[in-house]
Amino acid sequence: MGTKVNDDNSSSGAGRATRRQFLADMARTACGVGLLGLGIGVYSQRAGALPAEALRPPGALPEEEFLAACTRCGLCVRDCPYDMLHLARLGDGVPLGTPYFYARQAGCEMCEDIPCVPVCPTGALSHGLTDINKARMGLAVLSDQETCVAFLGLRCEVCFNICPIRGKAITLETEHNVRSGKHARFLPVVHSEHCTGCGKCEEACILDESAIRILPNRLVQGKLGAHYRKGWEEKAKAGEALVTPDLEHRYNLPEGVRYEHGGRGLILEKAETPPSNPADILNRGLEGR
Amino acid sequence: MADYSEVGKEAVEAKGWWGAYRWLLLRRFSQVTVFLLFLLGPVAGVWIIKGNLSSSLLLDRVPMTEPILFVQMLAAGMVPAADALIGVLIVALFYLVVGGRVFCSWVCPLNLVTDTAYWLRERLGIRGGARFGRGLRYWMLGMVLVLSAITGTLAFEMFNPVSIVQRGIIFGMGLVWAVILAVFLFDLLVAKRGWCSHLCPMGGLYGLIGYFSPLRVRADRRADCNDCMDCFVVCPEPQVIKPALKGAGKGIGPVILAGECTNCGRCIDVCSKDVFKFGLRFNNEEKVEGLRGTAQPL
Ligand code: SF4
Ligand code: SF4
Ligand code: SF4
Ligand code: SF4
Ligand code: SF4
Numbered sequence: 335m336g337t338k339v340n341d342d343n344s345s346s347g348a349g350r351a352t353r354r355q356f357l358a359d360m361a362r363t364a365c366g367v368g369l370l371g372l373g374i375g376v377y378s379q380r381a382g383a384l385p386a387e388a389l390r391p392p393g394a395l396p397e398e399e400f401l402a403a404c405t406r407c408g409l410c411v412r413d414c415p416y417d418m419l420h421l422a423r424l425g426d427g428v429p430l431g432t433p434y435f436y437a438r439q440a441g442c443e444m445c446e447d448i449p450c451v452p453v454c455p456t457g458a459l460s461h462g463l464t465d466i467n468k469a470r471m472g473l474a475v476l477s478d479q480e481t482c483v484a485f486l487g488l489r490c491e492v493c494f495n496i497c498p499i500r501g502k503a504i505t506l507e508t509e510h511n512v513r514s515g516k517h518a519r520f521l522p523v524v525h526s527e528h529c530t531g532c533g534k535c536e537e538a539c540i541l542d543e544s545a546i547r548i549l550p551n552r553l554v555q556g557k558l559g560a561h562y563r564k565g566w567e568e569k570a571k572a573g574e575a576l577v578t579p580d581l582e583h584r585y586n587l588p589e590g591v592r593y594e595h596g597g598r599g600l601i602l603e604k605a606e607t608p609p610s611n612p613a614d615i616l617n618r619g620l621e622g623r
Numbered sequence: 624m625a626d627y628s629e630v631g632k633e634a635v636e637a638k639g640w641w642g643a644y645r646w647l648l649l650r651r652f653s654q655v656t657v658f659l660l661f662l663l664g665p666v667a668g669v670w671i672i673k674g675n676l677s678s679s680l681l682l683d684r685v686p687m688t689e690p691i692l693f694v695q696m697l698a699a700g701m702v703p704a705a706d707a708l709i710g711v712l713i714v715a716l717f718y719l720v721v722g723g724r725v726f727c728s729w730v731c732p733l734n735l736v737t738d739t740a741y742w743l744r745e746r747l748g749i750r751g752g753a754r755f756g757r758g759l760r761y762w763m764l765g766m767v768l769v770l771s772a773i774t775g776t777l778a779f780e781m782f783n784p785v786s787i788v789q790r791g792i793i794f795g796m797g798l799v800w801a802v803i804l805a806v807f808l809f810d811l812l813v814a815k816r817g818w819c820s821h822l823c824p825m826g827g828l829y830g831l832i833g834y835f836s837p838l839r840v841r842a843d844r845r846a847d848c849n850d851c852m853d854c855f856v857v858c859p860e861p862q863v864i865k866p867a868l869k870g871a872g873k874g875i876g877p878v879i880l881a882g883e884c885t886n887c888g889r890c891i892d893v894c895s896k897d898v899f900k901f902g903l904r905f906n907n908e909e910k911v912e913g914l915r916g917t918a919q920p921l
Contacts, residue, residue, distance in 0.1 A: 363762055371766040378770075378778035401776035402699035405692045405707070406786065407678030408794055412664065421790065423797030430781050431677075431790055455678045455686050456696065457704030 385427055386549055388434040389471045389533060391419055392442060393451045393463035404458035406431030410450040416443050419450065437533025437548045442471060444498045444532050467499065472531030472548040473555060474503070474524045482545035487511050487519050493535035493546050494522050503529040522546065526555060627745035630853045630893065637895035646888030653729045661793045676730070676789045678710060686710035690718075690832070691767070691825045692786075695779060698771035715832060721886070723833020727819060727826050728859075728887035732788050736803055737819045740810035741859075753814040757862060757883065760827035767824045784818070785825050820859050820883075834882035840890060841902040842867045842877045848898050854890035864890060868898070876907030 384390075384397055391410050394400050408421040410433050418440035422428035435442065444466045451459045463469060474493075479485045494504045504522050511517040522535075524546075533548045569575050585593045592601040634643035641648075661679075664670040673680045678688045688703075688710030696703050718726055727734055767779040780786055784802050791799030810817050819826055842848075845868050854868070855861040863881035870876070891899040 359756065363756065363759060367759070367762040367766045370763075371770050374782045375770050375774055375778055378774065378776065378781035381781055382776060382778070398775060399701065402771075403696060403701045403703065404777075405677040405688060405696070406777075406780060406790065407674040407688075408790070409674040409678060409680060411794075412673050421794045423791070423795055423799070424787060424802065425798040431786065453680065455680075455688060455704060455706035455710055456701070457707075461704060 392469035441533030723829035
């Protein structure tokens with residue numbers, strides 16, 4: 335509409351005034367909307383960060399992509415038979431409307447058919463996830479050895495026993511209990527290769543505050559430099575050492591005595607067994623002179 | 624223009640109470656029913672429709688996805704899964720047929736809030752405030768898309784009061800009351816019909832869809848108009864009425880063609896002369912004038 339008026343009167347003063355008015359209006363609108371957009375953008379960046387303790391349902395895309403794909407429909411929440419997923423409400427501190435769970439409140443039960451995933455209309459929960467054991471919602475970390483009662487020397491093992499991938503995602507490593515001097519400690523150790531981050535261990539930990547926690551993988555996992563090779567693995571793969579083998583270490587030992595590093599230690603071959611009284615050696619030394 | 628409290632009185636006298644409020648009541652019924660259906664699942668365990676307006680699953684089978692979310696997703700660089708694609712086609716097609724902004728007047732829960740704010744504003748005689756152009760919502764729509772593209776996320780969804788409110792109703796309110804109150808006060812004090820008729824980018828997108836809709840309000844009996852102006856007062860987008868109602872002399876047909884018309888039917892209710900009717904966009908011709916005073920075949 336505006337264009338037509340302008341075309342008709344562009345030569346007249348009134349036309350120019352209208353056009354100027356029109357452009358000014360445009361500029362004002364653009365600035366206003368731009369500012370609002372900036373405000374919303376900044377707000378969404380600040381309020382859009384997922385707290386470390388809030389976990390996404392199984393199959394969730396990496397957080398950046400997830401926030402671009404999830405329509406916040408809550409279908410995953412509705413289809414979880416255990417009702418452990420929530421849709422973030424205003425004030426929950428989780429990106430608005432997105433699904434999450436707190437492991438300590440209720441972990442994922444790792445349903446074999448993963449009903450939450452195929453129902454997701456957008457693929458924010460990747461439909462490629464068909465084996466729940468491949469889910470990576472986070473990684474369990476025994477974050478506090480000072481309070482975990484297994485480390486204090488008690489037989490707890492609740493996390494070990496409740497783990498849906500029992501015996502793989504958490505194993506118990508035994509170790510001498512130095513404090514008591516005569517017992518073993520049964521220490522839960524998590525293996526990232528198997529842990530899905532389901533959160534059952536954190537949920538079940540018997541402490542007032544869990545000593546084992548599920549955290550986003552990116553917060554806890556280290557990464558070897560790309561150029562790192564584990565020599566022993568490479569060697570096993572190749573069947574032989576890939577670098578010039580070290581010369582065997584030579585020990586400067588008396589005749590008839592050998593030393594096996596990492597083996598039997600000091601070996602006395604021709605040397606006579608030392609007498610039971612060390613003073614004899616000293617005496618013998620004097621005699622030989 | 625008549626005092627706001629007088630608006631519709633003539634219509635009630637001429638057509639009776641039901642005749643003067645029929646479409647308003649029907650669409651309030653529709654708005655409430657939509658949410659009752661969504662709540663039937665979580666409350667009573669009857670899953671007719673699951674999810675929320677953003678994306679849902681009807682009868683565990685038919686996917687639906689809100690177009691504004693879909694376009695944001697595309698702008699953010701995501702390729703959505705098949706369900707979202709089919710879902711958005713179903714929704715867009717539905718509104719393409721019945722009228723884009725039918726969403727606004729027959730489904731959107733915020734409509735009730737902003738209509739109430741407008742009603743109170745007029746009742747209290749509040750004047751002035753910010754003035755926005757009617758094209759502002761398309762700028763807003765553009766901004767929403769640019770925002771998605773820049774942030775790579777559905778950034779607007781952190782703010783979008785429509786999403787927040789409808790999800791609040793279905794999944795738990797939390798602080799959503801504050802959002803409702805904010806929109807209400809904005810429309811009451813800051814700008815007349817500020818949100819729905821000027822700012823809401825969702826209304827903008829549905830307006831674009833509705834541009835092509837065959838289902839239209841027609842002012843076929845515009846010759847009977849007695850210039851009471853009641854329709855202009857009740858219409859959330861009064862600018863759409865003028866060409867159809869007053870365009871006879873300029874050769875403009877009687878069909879309301881603007882995409883911004885919400886097909887709310889309030890103008891039909893409020894007109895004591897029965898000037899307006901729902902109909903199709905075809906036969907938008909001046910011959911109507913020749914048949915003045917007779918009922919129009921639709
Ligand atoms: S796998 Fe089962 S328990 Fe876990 S989130 Fe999905 S539906 Fe819920
Ligand atoms: S079903 Fe998918 S799109 Fe819907 S809330 Fe869950 S993750 Fe988001
Ligand atoms: S989160 Fe805990 S319970 Fe779940 S798989 Fe990992 S170790 Fe097991
Ligand atoms: S303009 Fe926006 S808020 Fe208003 S009714 Fe339409 S979608 Fe809802
Ligand atoms: S023209 Fe009539 S149907 Fe369209 S928005 Fe206005 S009152 Fe509603």
